[in-house]
Amino acid sequence: MSELILHHYPSSPFAEKTRLILGYKNLPWKSVIIPMIMPKPDVVALTGGYRKTPILQIGADIYCDTALISDVLEHLQPEPSVYPEPSKGMARTLAHWADSTLFWTAMAYNAQPKGIAQIFAKAPPEAARAFGEDRKAMSAGMPRLRPSDATAAYKSYLRRISDMLDDRPFLLGEVPCIADFAMYHPLWFTRTQTPVLADIFKITPAVLEWMDRMAAIGHGDVEKFSSAEAVAVAAACSPAPLHDDLFQDEHGIALGSHVLVSGESFGPEPTEGELIAATRMHYTLRRTDARAGTVHVHFPRIGYTLKAATPA
Structure with missing residues (x-):
């Protein structure tokens, strides 16, 4: 290989x-x-x-x-498989939802003024403008959530994710699957790139514990x-x-x-x-x-x- x-x-x-x-x-x-x-x-x-x-x-x-x-x-x-049986179809479906609906909800939440300020705190003012113009070109015609609407939806999604973790360490069982990796990354951005907004996770401590388990996997060699x-x-x-x-x-x-x-x-x-x-x-x-x-x-x-x- x-x-x-x-x-x-x-x-x-x-x-x-x-x-x-x-x-x-x-x-x-x-x-x-x-x-x-x-x-x-x-x-x-x-x-x-x-x-x-x-x-x-x-x-x-x-x-x-x-x-x-x-x-x-x-x-x-x-x-180890990221599509373990018998829930492979469920995992793929949840991952698709996470990479689309959950992702864009989290990004809209992160894009409120204090989130943007933190992302570009160490960059010159023109960097934030250039990034905004670049992403505007990439998302032309896409519907956009307002941060207030995104906040409400994000809280609901976090509660649903928390419910999935009531009796298991990962979303669909004892080991992580593609749904875990797909749901983790939008939340990771909020927690690590806009920590000023990470208080939203206080409503779902089980989600934070799961995120710690995911982060512990690491990036390897x-x-x-x-x-x-x-x-x-x-x-x-x-x-x-x-x-x-x-x-x-x-x-x-x-x-x-x-x-x-x-x-x-x-x-x-x-x-x-x-x-x-x-x-x-x-x-x-x-x-x-x-x-x-x-x-x-x-x-x-x-x-x-x-x-x-x-x-x-």
């Missing part, structure tokens, strides 16, 4: 989800710190357009979205790596052969077509390339970059749109 390279930045909540899964599975990984906002030239050299955080690189294969990254890590290291080195790794490698290549056509777009894959909502920047796989779970595009060479960029099907590229 080629080395695992995670492109991320320390305060990224979705990156924290993946960092903990890497630690849970005891998988050594290389850490490439990327910018929080555009421009991200080295990221785009690898992905062709996708710029959400994190991305996982294995040689010349680039995996986008933590839902797919989690599946890839599970395939590489099946034990990490080695610093540069962005330029990661691009050079891609250029020196060939993409791995596709094993799961059963074509599932829902669009009337043939393999080999020139296509665009985009996020359904947040982060709509498209990635353009040749469609070489459309399976039950994911899309794969082949693309060539002047610096990164030929790469395969992989996306989950859920949460992403596929369409034919407009002919030049």
Whole structure:
């Protein structure tokens, strides 16, 4: 197996989800710190357009979205599983809710003035403005919760999570599953990045105890790596052969077509390339970059749109 390279930045909540899964599975990984906002030239050299955080690189294969990254890590290291039976379907469904509804509720809560002030306390004023403009571009057209509405919803969600922990150490049993990692990371952001707002957890001490158990998993064996080195790794490698290549056509777009894959909502920047796989779970595009060479960029099907590229 080629080395695992995670492109991320320390305060990224979705990156924290993946960092903990890497630690849970005891998988050594290389850490490439990327910018929080555009421009991200080295990221785009690898992905062709996708710029959400994190991305996982294995040689010349680039995996986008933590839902797919989690599946890839599970395939590489099946034990301990983040999809333990018999509740695998429930865990995936809860994780999807956490990565969408819970995440955006927590972020709206964190975005009240004193939360923003704490996030950017050590940064110049223009940094907060640039971050706001960057995320505005990524979320164009998305409905936004007001902090007051988010506060009410967040409290309800925390109580529901607490109820799940009444008689067990983790959300669905004796060991953590994908739902734990997905529900943890939005709460982690509130607790660690906007601690001025962390009093909200006082209503649910069981949630705080569970968060301590999750944090204790740690990030495992990490080695610093540069962005330029990661691009050079891609250029020196060939993409791995596709094993799961059963074509599932829902669009009337043939393999080999020139296509665009985009996020359904947040982060709509498209990635353009040749469609070489459309399976039950994911899309794969082949693309060539002047610096990164030929790469395969992989996306989950859920949460992403596929369409034919407009002919030049």
